[in-house]
Amino acid sequence: MQVRLLLFAHLQDIAGREAIDVELNDGAIVNDIEAKLVTMDTRFEGVLRYARPARNGEWASGEDVVFEGDEIALLPPSSGG
Amino acid sequence: MPIAFLQEAPINTAALLCAVTSEQYGAVVLFEGRVRREDHEPHLIALCYNAYAQLASRELERIALEVQSRWKSKCGLVHRTGRVGISEISVAVAVACPHRAEAFEACKWAMDTLKATVPIWKQEIYEDSAVWIEGGKRFEASRRDQ
Numbered sequence: 001m002q003v004r005l006l007l008f009a010h011l012q013d014i015a016g017r018e019a020i021d022v023e024l025n026d027g028a029i030v031n032d033i034e035a036k037l038v039t040m041d042t043r044f045e046g047v048l049r050y051a052r053p054a055r056n057g058e059w060a061s062g063e064d065v066v067f068e069g070d071e072i073a074l075l076p077p078s079s080g081g
Numbered sequence: 082m083p084i085a086f087l088q089e090a091p092i093n094t095a096a097l098l099c100a101v102t103s104e105q106y107g108a109v110v111l112f113e114g115r116v117r118r119e120d121h122e123p124h125l126i127a128l129c130y131n132a133y134a135q136l137a138s139r140e141l142e143r144i145a146l147e148v149q150s151r152w153k154s155k156c157g158l159v160h161r162t163g164r165v166g167i168s169e170i171s172v173a174v175a176v177a178c179p180h181r182a183e184a185f186e187a188c189k190w191a192m193d194t195l196k197a198t199v200p201i202w203k204q205e206i207y208e209d210s211a212v213w214i215e216g217g218k219r220f221e222a223s224r225r226d227q
Contacts (some may be wrong), residue, residue, distance in 0.1 A: 003194050006133065008131055008133055008200070009131055009202035009204075009220070010213040010220035010222065011211045012131075012214065013220070013222055013223040017089075044149050045096055048217070054133065054136055054200075056136040057136055057139070059136070060135070073133050073200075075133060075136075075138070075200045076202065076215040076216070077217075077218070078196070078197070078198065078199055078200050078201055078202060078212040078215075078216070079196075079201070079202050079214025079215055079216065080130065080160055080172065080195060080196055080199050080201030080202070080203065081114050081131075081160075081171065081172050081192065081195060081196040081201075081202045081203075
C-alpha cells in the first residue's frame with residue numbers, strides 16, 4: 001500500500017522535497033516508515049525518535065497502524081514564535 | 082469560534098485587539114513577537130516560517146479555547162507563515178480578562194504553549210546562508226525558503 005509522507009524543516013532538506021510517496025506492507029505501523037527513509041538517506045536514522053508523527057492531521061504514535069492513502073507527517077521539535 | 086489562525090499577510094494587531102475586547106473585560110494584554118536585528122555577524126535578514134498548517138491551525142485553536150476556558154477570557158492567536166522581515170510581527174497573542182493578573186498570566190501561558198507545541202518552524206535567513214531552528218537545535222539549510 002502507498003502512504004503520503006510529509007516532511008518539514010531540515011527533514012525537507014535531507015529528502016530534497018516536501019512530500020514522498022512511500023510503499024509499505026499491509027499492517028505496517030508509523031515506525032516502519034523510518035526504515036524506508038533510511039534506504040533513501042542514512043541521515044534519517046533515528047528520525048522517529050526525533051520527530052513526532054501525525055496521521056491524517058492528528059497527533060499519532062509510532063505504534064499506530066497506517067492504511068492505504070494515509071497522510072503521515074514527521075514533525076521536528078517546533079520553533080514558532 | 083476562537084480567533085486562531087495562520088496567515089502569510091502582516092498581522093493587524095489593532096483588529097486582533099478589537100476582536101477580543103468587550104465591556105465585561107477590564108484588562109487586555111497584547112503580546113507581539115517581532116523579528117529582531119542582531120548585532121553580531123552574520124546579520125539576520127529575515128525569518129521564514131514553515132508550518133504543518135492543518136495541525137498548526139487546530140493547535141492554535143485548542144490553545145485559544147483552553148485560555149478562554151481556564152481564565153474566563155477572550156483570546157486571539159495569529160502566527161505568520163512565509164517570510165517575515167526585521168521588525169515585523171511574527172506572532173500576536175491578545176487576551177482580554179476581567180482583571181490584569183489573569184490577563185498577563187493567560188497571555189504568557191498561551192505564548193509559551195504555542196512555542197512548545199504548535200508545529201511551526203523558523204528558518205533564519207542570512208545574506209549567504211540559512212539555518213533551520215528546531216527546538217534548541219540548529220541545522221544548516223541547504224536552500225533558502227524565500
